Amino acid sequence: MRRFLQAKIRHITHWRFSTSSLQFRLTLELVALSVLGLGAVSVWAGWQMEQTLVATHKQTLEYIATYFPEQVSFYSEQGPIETGLVRTVNRVSAPGLIVWVKSPEGKLLAKSPENFKPESTIDQVTALADIPDKPQVFHFGDRYIVLCGNPVTVNGKLLGNIYLSKDITDDQQKFNAGIWRLLLVSGMTIGLLIFAISQRIRKAMQPIKQMSQIASAVSADDLTENLSHATLQLNRAPDEILGLAQAFNEMLLRLSGSWDQQRQFVGNVSHELRTPLTVVVGYLQSLLRRSNNLSAYQQQALETATAETERTIRMLQDLLDLARADSGNLHFRSNPIMLNTLVLEIAAMSKKVSNRSVKVSNTQIDVVACGDQDRLQQVLINLIDNAIKYSDLEKPVELVLEATDQSALIHIHDQGIGISLPHQQRIFERFYRVDESMTRSRDGTGLGLAIAKSLMEGMQGRILLRSKPGEGSIFTLSLPLWKPR
Numbered sequence: 001m002r003r004f005l006q007a008k009i010r011h012i013t014h015w016r017f018s019t020s021s022l023q024f025r026l027t028l029e030l031v032a033l034s035v036l037g038l039g040a041v042s043v044w045a046g047w048q049m050e051q052t053l054v055a056t057h058k059q060t061l062e063y064i065a066t067y068f069p070e071q072v073s074f075y076s077e078q079g080p081i082e083t084g085l086v087r088t089v090n091r092v093s094a095p096g097l098i099v100w101v102k103s104p105e106g107k108l109l110a111k112s113p114e115n116f117k118p119e120s121t122i123d124q125v126t127a128l129a130d131i132p133d134k135p136q137v138f139h140f141g142d143r144y145i146v147l148c149g150n151p152v153t154v155n156g157k158l159l160g161n162i163y164l165s166k167d168i169t170d171d172q173q174k175f176n177a178g179i180w181r182l183l184l185v186s187g188m189t190i191g192l193l194i195f196a197i198s199q200r201i202r203k204a205m206q207p208i209k210q211m212s213q214i215a216s217a218v219s220a221d222d223l224t225e226n227l228s229h230a231t232l233q234l235n236r237a238p239d240e241i242l243g244l245a246q247a248f249n250e251m252l253l254r255l256s257g258s259w260d261q262q263r264q265f266v267g268n269v270s271h272e273l274r275t276p277l278t279v280v281v282g283y284l285q286s287l288l289r290r291s292n293n294l295s296a297y298q299q300q301a302l303e304t305a306t307a308e309t310e311r312t313i314r315m316l317q318d319l320l321d322l323a324r325a326d327s328g329n330l331h332f333r334s335n336p337i338m339l340n341t342l343v344l345e346i347a348a349m350s351k352k353v354s355n356r357s358v359k360v361s362n363t364q365i366d367v368v369a370c371g372d373q374d375r376l377q378q379v380l381i382n383l384i385d386n387a388i389k390y391s392d393l394e395k396p397v398e399l400v401l402e403a404t405d406q407s408a409l410i411h412i413h414d415q416g417i418g419i420s421l422p423h424q425q426r427i428f429e430r431f432y433r434v435d436e437s438m439t440r441s442r443d444g445t446g447l448g449l450a451i452a453k454s455l456m457e458g459m460q461g462r463i464l465l466r467s468k469p470g471e472g473s474i475f476t477l478s479l480p481l482w483k484p485r
Contacts, residue, residue, distance in 0.1 A: 023205045027198045034193045042186045046179050053168070053175055057146045058135035061164045064092050064099070065150040068162050073154050081154065086110045096167040101152060103160040131163055144172040207241045211248055274316045281309040318447040322430065322454060332372040332458050336482040339367040339408055343399050346377060350384045350397075357396035358384065367401055369408040369479040371459040376479070379452045379463075380410070383475050386448065387414035391472070403481070410477040419467040427465060428453045 068088060075084030089099045093112035100111035131149035138145045146166040152159045284306040291299050340362055351358040369376075387397040391414045400411040419427060426432050431446040449463075456463045460480055467473035 023201055026201050026205075027194075030197045030201070031190075031194050034197065035190055038186055038190060038193075042182055046182060049178070050175060053171055054137055054146065057166050057168050057171075058148075061135045061146060061148050061166055064097075064164055065148065065162060068092065068150075069152055069154050072152065072159070076154065081159070082109065085159065096170075098165040098167075099162065101160055101162050104158065107160075109160055135164075135166075137168070143167060143169045207245060211245065215248070274313060274320070277309055277313050277316065281306060281313065284309060315447065318451055321451055322447065332375060334370055334459070335373065336484075337369045337371055337373045337376060337479075339369050339401055339410065342373065342377065343380070343401055343410065346380050346384065347399055350381070350388070354385075354388050356388050356391075356393070358388075359396050359398045361398060361400040363401050363403060365403065367403045367408045368482040370482040371461065371479050372455075375455045375459060376477075379455050379477065380412070382448045382452050383412045383477075387412055387416065387473070387475075390414065391416035406481060407478045408481055410479075412475045412477075413472065414474075415472040418469040418471050419465070419473055420469050424465055424467060428463070 071088040071091065072081070072084050075087045078084070085101060089101060089110040089112060093099050098112045101109045103109055131147055133148060133150060135146050135148040138147050144167070146168055147164070149161050149163040152162045284302060288299075288302050288306060291302065294302070343360055344362070347358045347360045350356070384397060384399075391397060395415040398411075398413040400413060402409040402411065428449050430450040433446050453463050456477060456479075462478045464476040464478065465473065466476070
């Protein structure tokens, strides 16, 4: 269960920050499309508003230029044509609208009153040599001017050209302010869209994330004891996701059934083979005891057969222990264990059997752990035997006893060949060997560490490894302290 939670946290972090994830790509693409669509609408709306604003002023100037000759003709009936021209100019003039008339020779015939002329721009406007016939917008400094010029013909006689200039700076500034407000609203809308799209995609991808987390965290224990934690429980997911989740759950059920059958097969085969092999090794040993009439070659063959048969029996016993541990039939008796005494006894026994130096660094206080003494002794003997096998003859194996607030620790320290980091992650797997030829030469079965791990976990303990190639390894056994009620 702990491995499942750790893998879940690791996958959540990966999904959240990975730029190659499907969630990130979908969010980025939808946000980009939304930004492009909203930006295009905003640009089009701004352009349309500007065209409408300018078109209104252009139509005003075109209207004045069209009906200006009629007004001049009307006022000319009451006096000289020059008077009618001045009166018409004064009539059509307005704040921001400048009108002036020039003769074909360039002489100024009439102009708007002085109070209608913005002095900062009138000189620049009237100085233009090429004034268009159709109204167009010109930019003078910080002012926006709509300008056009048309000939004036009264009673078939060409009087000159009329020029009209409309200052639309105020309207343009209001339009610019509106554009900035539109951009601000668009930015806020884009921000809301980014948040809404990311949350919606995150929610839609949640079943797939959950499936990925469970698939990466499923172990043999989950397939047997905690299958309910490994199955997907989806309530309101799309039909496609529900179908995928159902197929995933059915696959887990098939794997669980296959794993149960495999464990039963291993246990049954180990149990059935152990008895005939025990009989075989008994006959081989009997032959060895009566080998007076055998040749040297026959003697060696019998010894090899006996050793291999005994090794096979040990491996079958290990397999049987693992099968029992997997099925929960390996029982543990939790009792107080005086580790100080146990470590000293096992170190003395290992030293006597192997004729190697096994040192003990004992603590000054009594360390009483909670566990099964027989199982713990089996684990210690296995680890000390490995430490002796993989160390040089002159280098000792050291046992260090330590106690913390909650746990009792036993460190088995050797100065052997060490284990590289990639192998450390798999060293507790069944039948895994760091070096096949080296393990074979030391009668290894590849099951010792797997059994040690299962036994320690069965006693609510742990086994840890720290190692560096060429400097040795430290296996640490951790057991809960005995706390009498």
